[in-house]
Amino acid sequence: MTECKHNRGNAVLRNPLINRSAAFTQEEREQHGLRGLLPPAVTTMEDQVTRMRTILDRCPTSFDKFLILDSLHATDENLYFKLLIDYIDDYMPVVYTPTVGEVCQKFSHIYRHPRGAFISINDKGHVREIIENCPNEEVDVIVVTDGQRILGLGDLGINGMGIPCGKLSLYTACAGIDPAKTLPVTIDVGTNTEAYLNDPLYLGLRQERVTGEAYDELIEEFMVEARRRWPNVLIQFEDFGNNHAFDILERYREQCLCFNDDIQGTATVAVTGVYSALRVTGQKLADQKFLFMGAGEAATGIAQLIVDAMVEEGMDREEALKHCALFDSKGLVTSTRGDKLAHHKVPFAHDMPNTKSFLEAVKLLRPTGILGVSAQPNTFTPEILREMAAINERPIIFALSNPTSRAECDAETAYRETEGRALFASGSPFAPVTYEGHTFVPRQGNNSYVFPGLGLGAVFTKAKWMPTGMFLAASRELAKLVSEVDLEQGSLYPPLSAIREVSALIGTAVADYAYEHGLAGNERPENLEAAVRAFMFTPKA
Ligand code: NAD
Numbered sequence: 001m002t003e004c005k006h007n008r009g010n011a012v013l014r015n016p017l018i019n020r021s022a023a024f025t026q027e028e029r030e031q032h033g034l035r036g037l038l039p040p041a042v043t044t045m046e047d048q049v050t051r052m053r054t055i056l057d058r059c060p061t062s063f064d065k066f067l068i069l070d071s072l073h074a075t076d077e078n079l080y081f082k083l084l085i086d087y088i089d090d091y092m093p094v095v096y097t098p099t100v101g102e103v104c105q106k107f108s109h110i111y112r113h114p115r116g117a118f119i120s121i122n123d124k125g126h127v128r129e130i131i132e133n134c135p136n137e138e139v140d141v142i143v144v145t146d147g148q149r150i151l152g153l154g155d156l157g158i159n160g161m162g163i164p165c166g167k168l169s170l171y172t173a174c175a176g177i178d179p180a181k182t183l184p185v186t187i188d189v190g191t192n193t194e195a196y197l198n199d200p201l202y203l204g205l206r207q208e209r210v211t212g213e214a215y216d217e218l219i220e221e222f223m224v225e226a227r228r229r230w231p232n233v234l235i236q237f238e239d240f241g242n243n244h245a246f247d248i249l250e251r252y253r254e255q256c257l258c259f260n261d262d263i264q265g266t267a268t269v270a271v272t273g274v275y276s277a278l279r280v281t282g283q284k285l286a287d288q289k290f291l292f293m294g295a296g297e298a299a300t301g302i303a304q305l306i307v308d309a310m311v312e313e314g315m316d317r318e319e320a321l322k323h324c325a326l327f328d329s330k331g332l333v334t335s336t337r338g339d340k341l342a343h344h345k346v347p348f349a350h351d352m353p354n355t356k357s358f359l360e361a362v363k364l365l366r367p368t369g370i371l372g373v374s375a376q377p378n379t380f381t382p383e384i385l386r387e388m389a390a391i392n393e394r395p396i397i398f399a400l401s402n403p404t405s406r407a408e409c410d411a412e413t414a415y416r417e418t419e420g421r422a423l424f425a426s427g428s429p430f431a432p433v434t435y436e437g438h439t440f441v442p443r444q445g446n447n448s449y450v451f452p453g454l455g456l457g458a459v460f461t462k463a464k465w466m467p468t469g470m471f472l473a474a475s476r477e478l479a480k481l482v483s484e485v486d487l488e489q490g491s492l493y494p495p496l497s498a499i500r501e502v503s504a505l506i507g508t509a510v511a512d513y514a515y516e517h518g519l520a521g522n523e524r525p526e527n528l529e530a531a532v533r534a535f536m537f538t539p540k541a
Contacts (some may be wrong), residue, residue, distance in 0.1 A: 008033040016077045017180050020540065023048055023079075031105070045199040047464030047541055048079050049086065056091075062099040067110065069094060070274040073169070074113035077179050082539040084173040089497050096448060098428045100166045101151050101403035104384050107159035107197075108203040115165055118158065118224055127221040131229050138450070140459045142224070143167045146189060148209070148241035149262075149297075152375025152406035155241070157191025158204025163239050167261070167451070175452030177303025177459065187213075187222065189215055209346040211243070219248060227256060232462045232521065234455055237259055242296045242341035246344050257458055258393045259466050263301030265447035265454065268471045268478075269493075270302040270371065271309055273398060273445045275479035276492035277369070282392045284505075286315055288323060290396075291367040293358060294406055295326035295333050296376030298400065300344045302371060308468050309475070321347050325365055328374075331356035332364075357458035362387050369396030372408030376401070385417035397422045404428040411442040415490075425492050432442045440490035450474050451495060453503035457510025460535050462521030470513045477509035478502065 012032045013019050020028070022043040028034055052072065054094055059065040069091065069293070073080045084091050093099060117130055147160025164184030171177040176493060189490040190207040191197065197206050226233055235258040236474035237248060249260045259265065278285060290306060292299040303324040310320035326333040326348045335343065335349045355361050362370065362384055370388060380399060388395035395418055399408040414422045425445035432441045454474050481494045481502055494502055508529045515524040525531035 002417055009037060013037060014075075016073065016075050016080075018512070019030050019076045020078055021048070021076055045079070045082055045539075049083060052079065053087075060325070062094050063102050063106075065091070065094045066103055067098050068246040070110075070113070074115070078539045079177065081172055081537075082171075084169065085500065085539065088173060088499055089495075092173070092448070092499075093429055094495060095169045095173075095444065096166045096278055097151065098403035100162050101405075103166070104150050104156050104159050104162035105153065107156070107162050107301070108199065108201045108354070111203055112199060116186070117190060118161070118186050119218070120188040121190070121214065122205070122219055123215070124218050124221065124319065126217070127225045128228070131225045133182060134181055134229075136181060136183055139183045139226075139233050141168065141171055141177050141234045141236065141455055142183045142185055142226060143171075143236045143238050144185040144187060144240045146187040146240050146244070147191065147204075148239070148244070150239045151402045153403070155191050155193045155209070156194060157202070158186055158188045159196065159202075160239060161186040167448075170262060170448055171452050171455055172537060174448070174499045175407050175456040175507060176500070176538065177455065178453070178537045185220065185222070185226075198209060199502065209455075217536045219244075223252060223256070232257065233457075234258065234458050234463075236451065236455065238262065242344070243344070245297050246300075254465050254467075255464060257456070257463055259471075260297070260301075261447050261451050262297040264305070264466075264471050265451040266298045266373070267301040267305035268371065268450045268454065268475050269445055269447050270298075270398065271305050271472070272449070272478040272482075273425045273492045274306065274396065275475065275488065277394070277396045279479075279482070280423055280487055281402065283314055283368070285310055286323075288396075289365060289367045289371060290369045291323050291358075291361060291365055291372055292324070293370065293372040293376070293379055293433070294324045294401075295328035295342075295345050295348075296373065298373035299326055299371070300348070302373070303348055305468070305475070309472055312472060322350060324348055325350060325352070325361070325367070327358055327361055332361045337452060359384050359387060362391070366391050368392055372399045372401055374401060374408065375406045376408065377406050378409060380414070382413065383419045385409065385414060388416035389421055392421075394421050394423050396427045398445050400425070400447075401426040402427040404430075411440070414442075415440055424490065433445075441486075443486075443491045443493040444496065445493065449496070449499070449502065450478060450506060452499070453478075453506025454510055456503055456507030456532065456536070457512075457514065460532055461511045461514040461519070463514045463519045464521060465519065467517070467519070469517065470510055470519075473509045473513040474506045477506050481505065504533050504536065507536075 122336045143164035145160045147157045150156040150160040168182040172179045179443045189210040236262040307320040334352045412433045414424045514520040
């Protein structure tokens with residue numbers, strides 16, 4: 001953690017990066033001029049954790065827990081991350097999905113501590129100044145959103161800042177990215193959500209969203225200035241609307257170190273789920289056919305990576321594309337539907353009959369898996385699930401939409417309607433389900449499994465850019481970490497409590513890929529895994 005030489009007394013206690021509160025030793029108290037500013041007893045980290053756990057246990061809701069953790073984050077990052085790392089199962093759902101959805105919706109009403117950078121359309125021409133104002137001397141990872149498509153909740157404008165903040169907490173907790181070297185950024189070009197425009201406490205610009213040239217220029221200015229100050233920074237795009245997300249990714253993907261988590265991170269985790277499912281069924285990837293509920297960033301990102309994985313296994317790309325079909329708000333995406341399809345849907349628009357019924361589409365295509373990424377709750381109806389179970393011995397059912405309220409079906413329905421045969425994963429967590437004496441432990445097909453490790457590998461190697469092969473390397477590594485015991489209980493992912501270990505290994509696999517493919521900006525260390533682990537930030541004991 002960054003030490004600040006000039007900080008003394010209260011300035012130390014008010015600097016969350018170095019404050020350790022009552023855990024400062026006598027020697028440190030002397031050194032930092034803290035005599036009398038803290039209660040006399042020197043407490044241990046364990047005692048501090050116990051105190052915080054007592055407070056958190058008294059909170060009636062996850063949202064209340066978030067408020068407490070957020071305040072801790074603003075005052076004592078060491079303790080915040082210690083709690084997050086040691087009790088990841090308890091607090092990851094608090095600082096990230098599902099609670100982060102509510103946090104974002106209420107962001108303007110609970111805003112207390114400054115964090116990160118806000119770049120509004122009115123700052124055009126002044127972005128350098130904003131970047132220079134950021135207190136971080138070094139930045140390894142920026143997570144940036146424009147708030148247009150936050151989780152499945154839509155346009156939240158500046159309130160979307162909860163997402164970059166939450167994701168960067170996970171970067172540190174899960175993959176040991178130094179918290180002093182993380183920067184959340186929100187680009188504010190307005191919001192089209194009436195409720196926020198009329199909310200007296202709303203903290204963003206009160207205007208309709210700006211798009212087109214002015215929008216592109218602001219993004220370009222941000223990309224240039226961020227990399228001017230921090231040339232090796234990894235920029236993660238998060239929750240942009242799909243009218244911008246694909247274009248931005250296309251523009252910068254090969255130009256610099258960046259990725260879009262909704263498109264590429266989601267794809268990586270979904271492909272892992274598929275690899276795990278195939279271990280259960282014993283089938284080949286080439287024999288699979290997937291139908292997606294949704295045709296946006298997540299759906300086309302996953303479909304593209306599945307195609308890439310099939311191609312890697314020797315299938316012709318044209319043929320592989322036929323193994324994935326999309327269904328959007330207008331029905332099955334086909335080449336004969338008659339509307340002008342968005343660029344990203346075109347490769348998956350096959351010559352098929354048109355239908356507006358997902359059930360009909362399932363009957364027509366007889367997929368081995370259905371993947372829900374539409375943010376339309378309960379759209380995997382019992383009838384659809386029963387149809388999947390009639391077609392397949394072990395149907396793949398992924399209800400990936402977040403937050404929980406947007407899931408295409410819940411775990412219980414998925415297992416019940418398929419007589420316990422579903423290979424199920426969900427975007428948000430669901431409790432274990434007992435069906436006819438067998439207890440299933442569904443795990444989250446959530447990109448939080450992979451983005452921290454992906455970022456770790458990329459940052460460690462100072463990678464130049466992130467090609468598709470890097471994401472498939474991460475998928476394969478994560479799939480290897482799913483044990484036979486996991487599979488027996490229906491878990492397609494390792495336990496989230498193992499996320500630090502998982503991230504260290506994904507980070508190593510990604511770093512290995514970077515070195516092997518000439519993408520790294522530094523020398524490969526002799527013992528790569530040990531070096532990646534040593535690079536990871538751990539809170540002080
Ligand atoms: P998006 O806006 O790019 O795409 C949404 C898609 O859903 C669009 O193609 C839209 O046409 C389609 N749609 C809307 N109404 C529909 C309907 N009634 N029937 C069928 N399709 C319909 O959004 P996205 O980034 O693809 O995200 C979609 C969902 O996936 C969100 O809930 C998001 O939280 C979730 N997601 C989950 C993960 C994860 O890790 N589990 C990762 C990324 C996104």
